[in-house]
Amino acid sequence: MRTHGYQLAGEPVEIHVVEDARDVREFEDWAARQIMAGCPVAFDTETTGLDIYSTGYRLRLAQFGDSRTAWVLPVERGRLFADAARRVLRDLPRIVIHHAAFDWLVADRCLGVRLEQLYPRTADTKIMATLVDPRQVQEGGVGTGLKALSAHYIDPAAPDTQEDLTGIFRSLKLTKAEGFANIPLDHPTYETYAGLDVLLTSRLLEALERVHTELGIRPALLEYEHRIAFICAHMQRTGLVCDAEYTKALSGRLGEQSEQYEHKARRYGVESINSPKQVADALLGMGEALTERTAGGALRVDKPVLLALADLDSSWERIGARTPNPLADAVIRSKRAGKWKSAYAQTFLETLDASGRVHPFIHSLAARTGRMSITRPALQTLPGRDVMIRRAILADEGHVMISCDFDAVEMRVMAALADVKRMKTAILAGEDLHSYTRSLVYGDVDDPGGHLRALCKGIGFGKIFGGGASGVARMTGADEDSVRFAMRMYDRVFPEIKRASNVWQREAAANGMITKTVTGRRLPLDRDRTYAVVNYQVQSAARDCLGQALCDMHDAGLLEFLRLPVHDEVLASAPAGEAEGVARGIEKAMNFDLYGVPITASADIGKRSWGSLKGGDY
């Protein structure tokens, strides 16, 4: 056994590297003592990378530890070590992990200790920290990474283990990805940092438990978040079928298209269509007038600007207002094809496992409002209007796709939270909320083309986002005077929104600029934009509507069918013969009462591909 010493917060700690059967026994004796004493044990893994389901994926080190002692098991070296890690992991009554979803799935895949067995025994320090302060360091918060949290709660001098390792990879002439897969298993820094991660996690648990008690964070909220993390990890493990043949062909087609338009743009002097500066210069050279500027002061040449120059509306249909600028047309078409190829088609193919499934990372508690995010691939942001990308994602063999989305959930949540009387009455009466608002604002007038309704809808969104007249005007295309008039009327007919905003802002100011949500979430506000409190409250509570629905689906035995959460929507895959029942079960979980406001959702049953739910024919 080799032992590395280290100092944390002025105290000596030991990192034992297990080398043989005798060391394994010593490690297991230590673990047995922890179990006897009822002490939680921190667990972490070092692996060949992040793509847990890729072929050749390996668990390299498994680490266990408490606040003073860490044990590093070189699992990659053989069965002896993997078996020990498996035995201990199965026996520990309390496990602490920083970002459990990842290590759960690594242990599930590489050690055969199932996610279902690990979840009930785990405390996730990342979840705990996020419930204290969900902000990243760049947003002025404590951060939620191990390094930032350690510096804040344990020892300002704690090393940035990931960053320092990256430096070592560089000195070994390895990229970051190559480094994690190839650094010698007995590299002393690798071993030390692997051990430090569990020591820090163990100490973080102690600190965060104290903070949770001090701040009165409800244990039920913490438990609920762990449950959601489990449900999301389950969905990640299941993954989704990707039609590889279709995706390869699509990727080729998009590549050709992108190149063809890129070539066309080159004729007008644009070498890189992704360089806003080159595009702006070339357009000016063609005599176009560019008036809008970005926040940084550069001439704006984004999609709306280019579409207008190409005489296209937001649906890419000819307007007929001017002669299309051929460069603007070529640039937007090339950019779109290029992005769709690299961000979607290529990422699908890169992340495919051996059985043709993608396993996106579902970060169950990602945004500062508690919203989830999905990466590798970013399945929450697939193009929706054109179904060519969604066509690549399929229900399982013999299954059909089901999606169920909440009806205007953020408007309903706002009505519920702010107790907006007339809004609640209209929702309960089953009225179209935006038409109803139009009638309150404008009285009984004709609304040919639904422009007034659209304006009222835009103002509703403006309220949810905390926006002003100019934002609503930009979104709806209405002139600012009409927007200002409608907004004044809106505040008059729904006075409770403004009132709630004021109350929330006042309460936050009295509570260290932190607003508390109905589920007990702490959401820090930025001092210079406290008006965002309406958005934070509404977005966060809407996220918890989805979270509660996911828990209810789990209770109803529907977890095996769930594939993805998409903010206000759940995607599922079910055998064709059972689809109706599964769809009704999901609907049941997504229909409930929130402070007297019905939250409703309805499911669509599609065909094999995700695209079929958006009108695709397969």
Added chain:
DNA sequence: GCAGTCACG
């Protein structure tokens, strides 16, 4: 590493 852009809810 930041700015700009673009995909989504």
Added chain:
DNA sequence: ACGTACGTGACTGCT
């Protein structure tokens, strides 16, 4: 009283 759209992930160019 005024004015502020909200939250993400991912890619490319440029420094």
